[in-house]
Amino acid sequence: MPIRIGLIGKTNTGKTTFFNAATLSHSEISTYPFTTKKPERAMGNAITPCVHTEFNVQDQPQNSKCLDGWRFIPIELIDLPGLIKDAWAGKGLGNQFLSVATQSDALLHVIDVSGSVDASGKITEVGQGDPIADVADIEEELIMWYLKLLEGNRDKISKLIHSETEPMIALADIFRGIGVKESHVKEALKITGLENKDFDNFDMDDSKKFAACLRHVSKPTLIVANKIDLPGADKNFDRLREKYVNTIIIPASADSELSLRRAEQKGLIKYVPGSEQFEILRKDELNKKC
Ligand SMILES: Nc1nc2c(ncn2[C@@H]2O[C@H](COP(=O)(O)OP(=O)(O)O)[C@@H](O)[C@H]2O)c(=O)[nH]1
Ligand SMILES: [Mg+2]
Structure with missing residues (x-):
């Protein structure tokens, strides 16, 4: 393809x-x-x-x-x-x-x-x-789209992790429909320094950081x-x-x-x-x- x-x-x-x-x-x-x-x-x-x-x-x-x-x-x-x-x-x-x-x-x-x-x-x-502001506006929309998927599926991700699914796989599962691969999730977790943090303890700042990074890594x-x-x-x-x-x-x-x-x-x-x-x-x- x-x-x-x-x-x-x-x-x-x-x-x-x-x-x-x-x-x-x-x-x-x-x-x-x-x-x-x-x-x-x-x-x-x-x-x-x-x-x-x-x-x-x-x-x-x-x-x-x-x-x-x-x-x-x-x-x-x-x-x-x-x-x-x-x-x-x-x-x-x-x-x-x-x-x-x-x-x-x-x-x-x-x-x-x-x-x-x-x-x-x-x-x-x-x-x-203002083309500079336009770039930032569109970026924000994309990041919010990723964040929405993440925050809207918190329970699902958490459940998967508690049932012994690796966090990386549980997260990739949520974003699979938009072409995100496990390798993208792995890289984004690494870049943001969140790889060792328990997903249940992700605060809003962590989620935003992760969503923004995943958006760049995957697209x-x-x-x-x-x-x-x-x-x-x-x-x-x-x-x-x-x-x-x-x-x-x-x-x-x-x-x-x-x-x-x-x-x-x-x-x-x-x-x-x-x-x-x-x-x-x-x-x-x-x-x-x-
Ligand atoms: N001067 C100039 N006008 C352009 C250029 N590309 C597109 N346009 C004009 O910008 C307007 C919008 O173009 P369009 O392709 O329909 O934009 P879209 O809404 O982003 O799909 C039209 O009047 C185009 O002729 C360009 O490179 N230079
Ligand atoms: Mg058009």
Whole structure:
């Protein structure tokens, strides 16, 4: 089964544009908040330099393809409706979306780094929104989702542990539905220093610490700093990098990528997705509309 990657973030940040560019789908894109109403899935590719050039050999890819020295590895992308504050408590169908999001193996957190989406999700003047606060808001929703599962199942976990189930297995059991493995639980217990503490004695601080750590260990997340093409986005991008030093943050312009991929589909240009260059093939057929 291919790796499953969920696109999360607030509304209007460009998740569906990214999804369409990456999978060549035709899902609806609009400036209207909450246009995406239900999760959509499609296949795309993760792209990495192919090892065959380094080893100077011919390759015969079985489940992926090689194009001009780039290896295209199939992945499943899930486009999700925008998350809102208190989604974890069920606001805006939050439960449903968080449950789909957390079934992914990894997450792409798409933010509008230009700050042109306001707190209510409407497109506004560039610089009005705060992408740094947006990252923290969405993080909070995910952590609360994990915490809710933990706290809501205290009795069940406790009972399992008292019936001789190893704490690590009892905890993993609760989170299994969202793709958490025993190894994730083990790592989170170790990092938080809770491995030798009796679960019945976990106080709220312990639970929060564990939930936050488990969220990070079990769902590796990359921040996609989208709309980098807009003025002022570069400043926010720098602020973001300073604030989240341990997170990989990639600048992106999903809109530009989508235009390039559509032009490539029509045979107007030669373009390898994500590459820094493209070549115009049929200059005479290009007009302003293209
Ligand atoms: N300037 C700019 N606008 C973008 C970019 N990506 C998306 N948009 C616009 O942002 C709006 C919301 O996009 P959409 O993909 O529907 O956002 P979603 O709600 O997160 O799925 C649309 O008007 C898009 O054209 C980008 O990279 N740059
Ligand atoms: Mg959308």
